[in-house]
Amino acid sequence: MKYGFPKNLIEALVCQKDGGLLAIREEKDSDTDKIHEGALVCKDCETVYPVQNGIVNLLGNQSQLDDSLAQEIKARDVAAPQYNTKLQTRYEKEVPSTIKCLGNYSQKNIIEYGSGTGRITQEIVKAAKKVLAIDFSYESLLFASKNIQSSDFGLVLADITQLRTKNDYFDMALSTQCFEHIPNNQLREFHIKSVRDTLRSGGLFISSVYHHDMRRRLKKLSQEGTHGSGIYYYYYRAKELSRLHEKFFTIEKIHPIDITLPFEARFSFSPKLKGKTSRVCENIPILNSFGHLLLLKCKKE
Secondary structure (H helix, E strand, O other): OOOOEEHHHHHHEEOOOOOOEEEEEEEEEEOOOEEEEEEEEEOOOOOEEEEEOOEEEOHHHOOOOOHHHHHHHHHHHHHHHHHHHHHHHHHHHHHHHHHHHHOOOOOOEEEEEOOOOOOOHHHHOOOOOEEEEEEOOHHHHHHHHHHOOOOOEEEEEOOOOOOOEOOOOEEEEEEEOOHHHOOOHHHHHHHHHHHHHHEEEEEEEEEEEEEOOHHHHHOOOOOEEEOOOOOEEEOEOHHHHHHHHOOOOEEEEEEEEEEOOOOHHHOOOOHHHHHHHHHHHOOOOOHHHHEEEEEEEEEOO
8 A cells, every 4th residue: 555645634734934834736646535746835935845755845944954963864764674673672661651651542633753663653543543753764754654554644754853733733742762862952942842832732742761760870871972873862860851841741740661670681581571570660669760761741731
């Protein structure tokens, strides 16, 4: 089945220059419900946004990326084919807890930031009403478009630290292992505010980020740095994460997930057993301090 961008999701997009609504300008290859190749256009300023392989390109009309973000795009494009396999060993420790935190998302409109190759997208499309998945790696989005067995989601190429979408549209927002790669507080706050603006009143924002856990603290590792690929990262403490988000949201919960206990590598536990052990430890003090990720749940009042 050839992927196409759902036409009923175009209403969630806005012009990145003036916030105007977008409409279909050109359809080279489309059907009744989806656009495969063509272009969208701003109804106000007539800025054009290409659609290629069903992916809407907003990135070309956002501001020029700084060097660190441009480097990350290159690294993500190269890593896309192997990314899901790389994280598969941690799937049982991360994904079930993340999906559980969403609660009942059946028939909800969900926006996913930093969706990458779609390892979480493929879970939420099973029940959500509409899913808009955003990433600035074209190769990652292309991988997702070919491998997710659903047609009810829209893929957008964009930088989430500049992204604008329609206000008061989505019921939920989701971001997994993405926020820690935003390199400064100005960009972080713009992103969080944009998430709040696009959510309806009462909407939930679920986000997982790198955790400056007990293992890192004992080793006296820095919270900030770059991976070998050149991708920036920051490992958060719970209070830091809370301070950034409480300006815009009501914090409902922050807790560690993806917990690997000391000496766990010595035992040949199955991935499912490791996942169950991790989920049990999430609510046990001291043990949960070894969580690789922090999972944040907050609400727009």
